[in-house]
Amino acid sequence: MRMATTANGTRASFGEYVLRTPAVGPTIALVVAVVVFSLSTSTFLDLDNLSLVVEQSLVVGTMALGQTLIILTAGIDLANAANTVLATLLMAKLVVGGAPAWLALIVGVAAATLIGALTGVLVINIKLPPFIVTLGLLTILTAVSRIYTSEGVQVSDPLLSWLGTRRYLFGGIEVTYGMTVALVMFLLVWYALNKTAWGKHVYAVGNEPEAARLSGINVQRTVIGVYVIAGLIYGIAAWQALGRVPNADPNAYQTANLDSITAVVIGGTSLFGGRGSVLGTLVGALIVTVLRSGLTQAGIDDLYQNVATGILVIAAVALDRFTRGRQR
Amino acid sequence: MTQPILQARGLVKRYGRVTAIDGADFDLLPGEVLAVVGDNGAGKSSLIKALSGALVPDNGEIKVDGEAVHFRGPLDARRSGIETVYQDLALAPALDIATNLFMGRERRLDGWRGQFLRTLDAKAMRAQAQQVLDELGINIKSITQLVETLSGGQRQAVAVARAAAFGTKVVIMDEPTAALGVAESAKVLELIGRIRDRGLPVVLISHNMPHVFEIADRVHVHRLGKRVALVKPGESTMNEVVGLLTGALRMGEDGVVEEVRNAVTTGLGSHRKSAE
Numbered sequence: 226m227r228m229a230t231t232a233n234g235t236r237a238s239f240g241e242y243v244l245r246t247p248a249v250g251p252t253i254a255l256v257v258a259v260v261v262f263s264l265s266t267s268t269f270l271d272l273d274n275l276s277l278v279v280e281q282s283l284v285v286g287t288m289a290l291g292q293t294l295i296i297l298t299a300g301i302d303l304a305n306a307a308n309t310v311l312a313t314l315l316m317a318k319l320v321v322g323g324a325p326a327w328l329a330l331i332v333g334v335a336a337a338t339l340i341g342a343l344t345g346v347l348v349i350n351i352k353l354p355p356f357i358v359t360l361g362l363l364t365i366l367t368a369v370s371r372i373y374t375s376e377g378v379q380v381s382d383p384l385l386s387w388l389g390t391r392r393y394l395f396g397g398i399e400v401t402y403g404m405t406v407a408l409v410m411f412l413l414v415w416y417a418l419n420k421t422a423w424g425k426h427v428y429a430v431g432n433e434p435e436a437a438r439l440s441g442i443n444v445q446r447t448v449i450g451v452y453v454i455a456g457l458i459y460g461i462a463a464w465q466a467l468g469r470v471p472n473a474d475p476n477a478y479q480t481a482n483l484d485s486i487t488a489v490v491i492g493g494t495s496l497f498g499g500r501g502s503v504l505g506t507l508v509g510a511l512i513v514t515v516l517r518s519g520l521t522q523a524g525i526d527d528l529y530q531n532v533a534t535g536i537l538v539i540a541a542v543a544l545d546r547f548t549r550g551r552q553r
Numbered sequence: 554m555t556q557p558i559l560q561a562r563g564l565v566k567r568y569g570r571v572t573a574i575d576g577a578d579f580d581l582l583p584g585e586v587l588a589v590v591g592d593n594g595a596g597k598s599s600l601i602k603a604l605s606g607a608l609v610p611d612n613g614e615i616k617v618d619g620e621a622v623h624f625r626g627p628l629d630a631r632r633s634g635i636e637t638v639y640q641d642l643a644l645a646p647a648l649d650i651a652t653n654l655f656m657g658r659e660r661r662l663d664g665w666r667g668q669f670l671r672t673l674d675a676k677a678m679r680a681q682a683q684q685v686l687d688e689l690g691i692n693i694k695s696i697t698q699l700v701e702t703l704s705g706g707q708r709q710a711v712a713v714a715r716a717a718a719f720g721t722k723v724v725i726m727d728e729p730t731a732a733l734g735v736a737e738s739a740k741v742l743e744l745i746g747r748i749r750d751r752g753l754p755v756v757l758i759s760h761n762m763p764h765v766f767e768i769a770d771r772v773h774v775h776r777l778g779k780r781v782a783l784v785k786p787g788e789s790t791m792n793e794v795v796g797l798l799t800g801a802l803r804m805g806e807d808g809v810v811e812e813v814r815n816a817v818t819t820g821l822g823s824h825r826k827s828a829e
Contacts, residue, residue: 416670420670420672420675421672422661422673425652425659426657428647428648429648429652429656432646432647432648433643433644433645433646433647435641436641436642436643436645436656437656439627439639439643440643440656440657441627441628441631441656441658442656499645499647500647
């Protein structure tokens with residue numbers, strides 16, 4: 226290779242490496258958290274417990290996957306949990322009303338996808354800030370869910386709860402289909418973002434929309450596509466939710482939206498758009514769950530867990546600002 | 554006479570009562586660097602936007618290689634081989650150099666992976682990007698460096714390299730040295746010369762007279778929405794060009810530069826004689 230120097234003549238620094246690979250920082254944090262809880266509690270380092278932690282992170286983790294795509298375009302989705310909850314209600318009510326489960330599943334996922342498409346159209350065609358659009362949708366969808374049903378809908382259907390099915394690998398490791406599906410979804414989105422032109426366009430649109438437009442990228446189509454795919458992912462999150470708890474409740478997942486944003490931000494994705502990775506989000510979702518679960522097992526109250534999560538979010542965004550600031 | 558690569562006749566663009574382009578002509582000859590100079594508000598940018606497809610003129614004709622074209626957007630101009638380096642460079646700083654070079658024109662792998670999985674050929678794109686930078690003598694540590702880690706001059710070089718890599722007929726550059734220091738400006742001018750030497754004509758919009766006189770083969774002087782003069786740096790002085798673009802001087806049909814009566818006497822004209 227030919228030798229050449231940069232403006233400052235140095236090799237890539239560790240800071241630059243972290244900046245280039247946003248998942249490195251969060252992964253270190255995850256490992257630290259697991260080690261700390263393994264040493265400080267007697268129950269944490271246990272295969273069944275670790276499997277439970279992963280299972281607990283599935284619904285929020287799946288929502289966070291859709292959230293990542295939207296945040297990469299410099300948007301934000303405040304309504305993803307409301308969207309997911311409405312989809313669980315649709316699926317459960319349809320099955321309870323006698324519809325075949327496969328149809329209920331398709332209707333639920335399709336409804337979530339449509340709501341995603343609607344969000345995208347409002348953001349792009351009416352040029353409203355995503356924050357406002359999804360704030361409005363959050364209010365509307367929450368109300369619609371409660372109008373639709375005032376209390377939880379119990380549903381016992383093998384297809385709707387299929388993602389909660391347990392299997393044992395190597396005799397001892399407990400795995401659900403939901404985990405496999407989530408992993409496959411993360412891999413698919415990772416592939417689309419990193420290995421296809423579409424993914425490069427998502428990053429470009431989030432980083433510098435005008436440059437993207439001048440480069441011939443169809444900015445509108447890219448952004449609407451992101452919201453549609455995010456909606457589809459929220460629909461699958463609803464299926465995940467029914468796999469975990471076979472009860473669709475309009476009052477469930479009240480903190481899931483903020484948790485999904487937390488997971489994305491902790492995972493190193495910039496709220497300013499154009500930087501981040503789904504790998505980081507995967508780790509971020511695990512960090513949120515590990516922290517909550519570990520603190521519970523260490524006997525620390527819920528409220529203090531919220532304090533810890535909040536500190537983590539602020540620290541993560543501050544780190545993002547700091548690393549970006551170094552580049553300017 | 555050689556056929557111009559890019560030519561415009563009688564271009565007009567009005568915004569309400571404002572006439573941005575007022576019957577402008579334009580000629581770019583093969584293998585030349587043509588500088589477009591004009592005062593602020595003279596309508597240079599509108600002219601350049603019309604030539605690069607960013608605006609659609611109300612009237613007039615644009616020809617590429619003698620064939621009439623109708624650009625409805627920047628993509629149309631690009632398809633005709635006209636590449637533009639915008640003043641704000643149109644780069645995504647969070648992405649690497651290779652990705653920026655191929656932005657919107659990514660290459661997929663050959664075979665089923667490219668066709669069905671739409672997998673990008675990152676390796677080929679990096680190799681080609683490196684080759685373009687090498688050919689233009691642009692020295693950068695790594696093709697996978699993020700654009701935001703580059704200096705202003707290096708960013709300009711990347712934007713210019715992108716245009717040079719994909720432009721087959723014309724490269725248009727809007728104020729490429731405006732934001733740069735002395736040393737970096739010199740490098741960009743050198744780069745413009747190299748692009749011309751590779752046979753690609755360059756349209757250079759600039760405010761900087763010394764830069765224009767250093768690199769341009771001909772100078773198109775724009776004033777009040779149209780071309781008022783076409784001069785060669787060797788045959789005119791900077792002062793004359795300044796006089797032409799401010800309206801203190803004008804060029805007659807015979808190509809003689811003369812001072813305009815009623816204008817403030819500037820003493821800029823070298824062939825001073827009274828108009829009319």
